[in-house]
Each structure stands twice: as structure tokens, then as C-alpha cells.
Amino acid sequence: MRIAIFGAHKVGKTTLAEELMENLLGYTLELEPYYQLEFSGYEFSEVPTPKDFIEQFNCSAKLILESGDDVIFDRCVIDILAYLHVLDPHRNVQHFYETAQTLIAEIDLFVFVPIEEPDLIPNHQIELSKIRNQVDHVIRDWIEDFGIPVIEVYGTLSERRHQVMARISS
Numbered sequence: 001m002r003i004a005i006f007g008a009h010k011v012g013k014t015t016l017a018e019e020l021m022e023n024l025l026g027y028t029l030e031l032e033p034y035y036q037l038e039f040s041g042y043e044f045s046e047v048p049t050p051k052d053f054i055e056q057f058n059c060s061a062k063l064i065l066e067s068g069d070d071v072i073f074d075r076c077v078i079d080i081l082a083y084l085h086v087l088d089p090h091r092n093v094q095h096f097y098e099t100a101q102t103l104i105a106e107i108d109l110f111v112f113v114p115i116e117e118p119d120l121i122p123n124h125q126i127e128l129s130k131i132r133n134q135v136d137h138v139i140r141d142w143i144e145d146f147g148i149p150v151i152e153v154y155g156t157l158s159e160r161r162h163q164v165m166a167r168i169s170s
Helices: 013-023 033-039 050-066 077-087 094-104 129-146 157-169
Strands: 002-006 028-030 071-074 109-112 150-152
Touching: 002 013, 002 077, 013 028, 013 071, 013 157, 033 050, 050 071, 050 077, 050 094, 077 094, 077 129, 094 129, 109 157, 150 157
Parallel strands: 002 071, 002 109, 028 071, 109 150
Antiparallel strands: none
16 A cells, blocks of 8 residues: 655654554655655755755655555655645646646555644744645645545544554555
8 A cells, every 4th residue: 555644844744654654564654755855965945945846746756656565655746736836826837736646546545634723833833834824725625626535634643543544444
């Protein structure tokens, strides 16, 4: 099974992915494209730019296409595309959207980690909180547009893990 965990920043995606790794024996974790690119020498701008998210989108696409089974993706093309759209709302993202539609067919389970109400992280502790909120809203709108089965997880880490594991078991 291929599992993609997505959402805005600072919602607990990586923490959930790491927790699932402890419960899904034999799975591998694909770190989010930002870190993979950074490790390979890509230099990101101090302030996120559309170019940075295009690079991440392309990296995510490559990871999905080259991965085998039993993998967890920390981020995927959906949330990366949402960031690109929020940062550059006038850019024509149709090509990226169509590519994302093709790639999502390769994923078996999508796990959306939304910003909870009330937010689990105080606003003053979040970098780029306005962008974070906008990305969360875009993702919520796009989930239905993409027509994919998504599980939205809420609550504590153990509650989130339980929600995903229950879905996998069903």
C-alpha cells in the first residue's frame, strides 16, 4: 500500500508518518521533497518562492513514480501544488493539476492532516501562518475536485494513528 500524508505546515504530518512507520512493519518513509532536495544540494530561498515549490512538485512526482509498494510519503503533489497556488495565484497551474491527477492514481490511501479548531499550535509560534491557513483552505477545496478517497485525521497522535490504522484494516 502507498500512503500519502498531506496538509499545510506544522500540522503533524511528519510526526504521524514516523508513528505509522513504527506500526507498519516493512514500510519505508519518503521524507518530504523539501528535505530530499536540500540533502541533494538544492538551495531554497529564504522566503518560499513558486520556483521552490515547482522543484518540490517535480521531486514528489519522481518519488511517487519510482517508489515501490509499502511506502509512506510525507507530503505529496497535492499540498505542494496548493502552496504553489497560494504563493502565485495568477500562475496557470493546469499542467501541474493534470500531472497531479495522474500521479494520485498511484496512491492507495490519502491522509489529510488539517489545521484543527482550535489550532493545536499557537499562531505566534507558526512561521507564515497566513500562508498556512490559505493552503489548508485550498486543500479542503481541492480534495473533492480531485475525487480521491481521503481520511481526515484529528486529535492526539495516538488518535490519528488509530484512525489511519482502522482505515487500513477495513
